[in-house]
Amino acid sequence: MGKAGLGTMKFIHAADLHIDSPLRGLDEYPGAPVARLRGASRHALAALVDLAIAEEVAFVLLAGDVYDGNWADFRTGLFFRDQMVRLRRAGILVFMVKGNHDAESQIAKQLPEVDGVKVFSAQKSETVDLVELGVAIHGRSFPNRAVTEDLVPLYPAPLPGRFNIGILHTSLNGREGHDPYAPTSLDVLCAKGYDYFALGHVHAREVVRESAPRIVFPGNLQGRHAKETGSKGCELVTVDGGVVTAADHVSLEVVRWHRLHVDASRLASVTDLARQFATQARALAGEARDRLHAIRVSVVGESALHRLEAEQPGSLAAALQAATQDVDGIDVWIEQVRLDLRSPFDRAAAADQPDALGEVVRLVDAIGADEATLRAWFTAHLGEMKEMPGALAEAAPSALDLAALRAYLADAEASVLVQLAALDSGEGVR
Ligand SMILES: [Mn+2]
Incomplete structure (x- = not known):
């Protein structure tokens, strides 16, 4: 499997940045940290660029949906371009394809190209041969939003003696909650003869296949709402002699979303509830204390709290809000409180x-x-x-x-x- 004579190099694989995703409905949440939430997709990209520079990677792969849709104004594109210029100044190449959200037909505004940033064609698949690195990168962009055919058979054959990478925006053989675009199968990918498939589109990280070829959805760079929970970020991959020797998820999000269930069956007062929530919130945050934790809370069970809430509606949400004041050293915002309680009876x-x-x-x-x-x-x-x-x-x-x-x-x-x-x-x- 190894390709003799190829040295060690690192690269980053990310996808689904959805920069300036509109985050609709935030205004309905009183006290929402709106600026931090709206800026999160940008800050996560800046963190990705910081990582690429610190790790001295050879290149960055972006597997589609860099943008959520057509830019509201040029600032979205200018922000992304500025980050690409930071990479170029550090000598780091970028290879990207357009996905369904940022398909060729979706983005009407244009900005001048950045040297060293290769956007693969939407008309035909292409190969970039990086002779000095011993790497060949193959890719194709979405011409429009709904690509219904399997693009993989149209991808070029692997180049001999190279570490071959395919960048592809795809739903693979179907993933819940994701539209079935550019569908393909594990068998088709394996038969292609590449070493690594840098996939995009699915927002939950998934290592589809460990090796030969390694096939990965990195997940999105920054969760956008309470259904996109947990650590979000990119893949940092080390290749030595043409073989992947290390591949790790690196957490880059600046707002981490959670869904938290509080079992209220043994809780009798608002103080009990606040203490229980604070304990669980500390456990959720773990070591990730340098970011905002946005939590959707469900309080469930047969509990005396049910009657308390019936007598004074709003008591439990206020108790949880109060608990966030007690959690030292962790930035917590409660996005929503859902109650599913019954009275002991x-x-x-x-x-x-x-x-x-x-x-x-x-x-x-x-x-x-x-x-x-x-x-x-x-x-x-x-x-x-x-x-x-x-x-x-x-x-x-x-x-x-x-x-x-x-x-x-x-x-x-x-x-x-x-x-x-x-x-x-x-x-x-x-
Ligand atoms: Mn997509």
Whole structure:
């Protein structure tokens, strides 16, 4: 497998930068660190360039979707160009293809080319032979957004005696949540005779094949929302004698997204909740203390907190917000709080009682008996509700999943039970 006489070199492989991705909906989150979130894709690219210079890599591969779409104005392109100039000054080459988001037809604005930055043609596949490095790089850009054919058979044959790299924007044989562009298969890639496939398009990092050839989706450089969680960055690859001898993910994101579940079943107060959250947030951040941690929190379980929230809506979100004040040395922003709580309550015993409480429980059981009954009831009664939970107000009941409907039903039951309890204790709801 080795190619005798080839020395040691390093390169970087990244994809899906989505620079200046619009991050819609941020305005709906009061207190969101909007500037940090909006600037994150740029700062991550600057960090990539810093890494390339520090590691003295020979070249950087960018496998598509550098841009999210046509630039709102020239500043997006000028920022990227400036980073490319930094690489050129350090003697580092760049090879890139255009993906579906930044396909030739998508980007109307133009800027002058940068020496040392090769953008592969959208009309035909091409090869760049780097004789001194013993590397051949093959690539092709997307001419338009929806490339439906397999591009790999159109890629050139490997050059003998070279470390052959293919840069390709592709959904491979299909990846959940990603449009099926330039589909291909592992067999087709393996049969090509290359040494490394630098893929792009899929935002979650995936080593599709370890070696011969090594095939990798590096994931995006910076997560854009709470569904793109965890460490994001690039691949730093070392090749020695024509063989990959080291290949590591390097974390470059400046905002790291998380989804955090807090089990509230043993929590009885807002202080308990804040302490539990702080412990989990510290564990999530780990050693990555130099960046913003954006967290979507779910508080779940059968808990006394359910009644507390029913009595004083907003208490739990405020407790979590307070907890971020207590987490020293870690920058935490809570993007959203989702509650899926039930009150501890002996429902079976209550259902047997001939009182108002028993009647409520029996009614809720009847409504929730099966999915059809539950959906029919929600559809019939939505119009009568004056104060609907946020998500219910926006969504049609047919679009909500069963778990969500059951959670709303449980919430409704808890609210009624709280009011009944208040009547009992003489604090009647007037
Ligand atoms: Mn893409």
